[in-house]
Amino acid sequence: MHSISRVGIILLGISLLSLNAAAFTTPKGYAKLPVSYSPVPKLKVRVEQQKNAVIAKLPNGKTQLLGEMPDVPEGSQEIDGLLLQDDFNFDGLGDVAVLDGVGYGGVNLFYRLYLWDKAAGTFQEFKETISNPTLTKETKTLSTGQRSGPRWYTTDYRFRNNKPYVYSESAMVGSEGDLYFAKLYNSAGKILKKVVAETQDPSSIDGKTPAAVRKIVVAKAPLYDKPDADSKTRMYLIKGDKPTLLDYRENEDGSEWFLIRFNGKKRVEKWVEWSAFEAEESAPKGTH
Structure with a gap:
């Protein structure tokens, strides 16, 4: 022991x-x-x-x-x-x-x-x-x-x-x-x-450490202009997308947000709430 x-x-x-x-x-x-x-x-x-x-x-x-x-x-x-x-x-x-x-x-x-x-x-x-x-x-x-x-x-x-x-x-x-x-x-x-x-x-972790890449595991993950629920945009990622995590913010309510970069039809840099990476959803898969 x-x-x-x-x-x-x-x-x-x-x-x-x-x-x-x-x-x-x-x-x-x-x-x-x-x-x-x-x-x-x-x-x-x-x-x-x-x-x-x-x-x-x-x-x-x-x-x-x-x-x-x-x-x-x-x-x-x-x-x-x-x-x-x-x-x-x-x-x-x-x-x-x-x-x-x-x-x-x-x-x-x-x-x-x-x-x-x-x-x-x-x-x-x-x-x-x-x-x-x-x-x-x-x-x-x-x-x-x-x-x-x-x-x-x-x-x-x-x-x-x-x-x-x-x-x-x-x-x-x-x-x-x-x-x-x-x-x-x-x-x-x-x-x-x-x-x-x-x-x-x-x-x-040092100056050469790359930014993490994480898979979206929910059917549809809304994107936000800022790390708060009031800044939701019409854009979203779908299950299986793999954005790069650029920055992090934890709010006073305990919610965790990641600034992500995703290269789809165009490059997007927006905020995503952590639940998009940790919880499976049974909702039908959406589109971009």
């Missing part, structure tokens, strides 16, 4: 593991404190608990507060990853992440990340709390993911001159678990690309 520290990572990355087991790694986890390790050769750091505080004993003899012990929900399984240790920012130094909280029945594990500063001989706290982290050394990517309701949301960080920036943000969309709407950014925070991608591994 898997402990809860692995559940989110397994769910998030199972498809990628089946394709390429070496594509990402999970940081080494420790279930209990104290933990000793070397951020650089010949230097030792000891992370321990003092009352409710997490303390790092540094090589220079000083101590550094790494926050408080997490509030773990009663009844949770033993957490293998109370502390994670790895090179989270790919600078060749050893960093640590301390469990900050547990959510969604143990699927979401949130961490405070502390990056080792070799010059200062101390830790520098990462700007954001991270969740269920994995590392891809080939692209120097720190991936985080968390579940809310039936969906996964991910943020990938990359590093420029050892400084982090958000490389991508993605959200599971639709209801079948294989579509993600992702935004890719450069190091200055400018959006480079938005894409609806067919994948079960959102961290695989």
Whole structure:
């Protein structure tokens, strides 16, 4: 039986593991404190608990507060990853992440990340709390993911001159678990690309990822000028049509809309409600 520290990572990355087991790694986890390790050769750091505080004993003899012990929900399984240790920012130094909280029945594990500063001989706290982290050394990517309701949301960080920036943000969309709407950014925070991608591994999405193509499964799917029911046009697609998904919008009422492109007698770019892709209808097949 898997402990809860692995559940989110397994769910998030199972498809990628089946394709390429070496594509990402999970940081080494420790279930209990104290933990000793070397951020650089010949230097030792000891992370321990003092009352409710997490303390790092540094090589220079000083101590550094790494926050408080997490509030773990009663009844949770033993957490293998109370502390994670790895090179989270790919600078060749050893960093640590301390469990900050547990959510969604143990699927979401949130961490405070502390990056080792070799010059200062101390830790520098990462700007954001991270969740269920994995590392891809080939692209120097720190991936985080968390579940809310039936969906996964991910943020990938990359590093420029050892400084982090958000490389991508993605959200599971639709209801079948294989579509993600992702935004890719450069190091200055400018959006480079938005894409609806067919994948079960959102961290695989990059600038070359093609837009997903989805089959219409209802007899007649109305097209809309805007992502709302009040902008219905006279145009529609029919069962079996395969439009390309260009953009995504979720409204306050929970309805999901996709901007599609379809090349029929002429190229059309309109909005379609998600139900056109997920529910079979018994109505007779229409025409364009």
